[in-house]
Amino acid sequence: MISSDDLAFLPLKVNRTGPSGKRTFDSNGKRRLIEACLRPGVSVSGMALKAGINANQLRKWIRARQHIELPAGMEAVEPAPSAFIPVVQIESAPPQAPTRHVVAPPLPQPVPPARLTVRLPNGVTVELACGGHDAALVTAMIAALGAQ
Numbered sequence: 001m002i003s004s005d006d007l008a009f010l011p012l013k014v015n016r017t018g019p020s021g022k023r024t025f026d027s028n029g030k031r032r033l034i035e036a037c038l039r040p041g042v043s044v045s046g047m048a049l050k051a052g053i054n055a056n057q058l059r060k061w062i063r064a065r066q067h068i069e070l071p072a073g074m075e076a077v078e079p080a081p082s083a084f085i086p087v088v089q090i091e092s093a094p095p096q097a098p099t100r101h102v103v104a105p106p107l108p109q110p111v112p113p114a115r116l117t118v119r120l121p122n123g124v125t126v127e128l129a130c131g132g133h134d135a136a137l138v139t140a141m142i143a144a145l146g147a148q
Contacts, residue, residue, distance in 0.1 A: 010029075011051050012053060033060055034058075046061060113129050113130065
């Protein structure tokens, strides 16, 4: 955690402003700002606002500082690890047809065959063997025999 005493040097002191508007900052304040930004959990953008400089400029200073060797007695502070997880795209094999599990419909329960026997007045016997699906045929036969 950075205390307000640690940030007493902010905003950064401008030593010189060139004809093009380029500012030159106090080197000691710049060094302290970069060190403060290297602490875990510190927002570089927030520190840039407090220092009165552009956040992109501060990031450039930090990158440049990390590429040079630190003076004796100073230790490098690793930035806090990113909270983001990288996304990796994996090339896959061509899509395969989905496996289908075919469930056979339940088999119909066999209907016991029915037997219809009719004796006609003239002595003729008519036997009709039929299943449950022949209901229309049986009805027609009974109607026909009754008409006789």
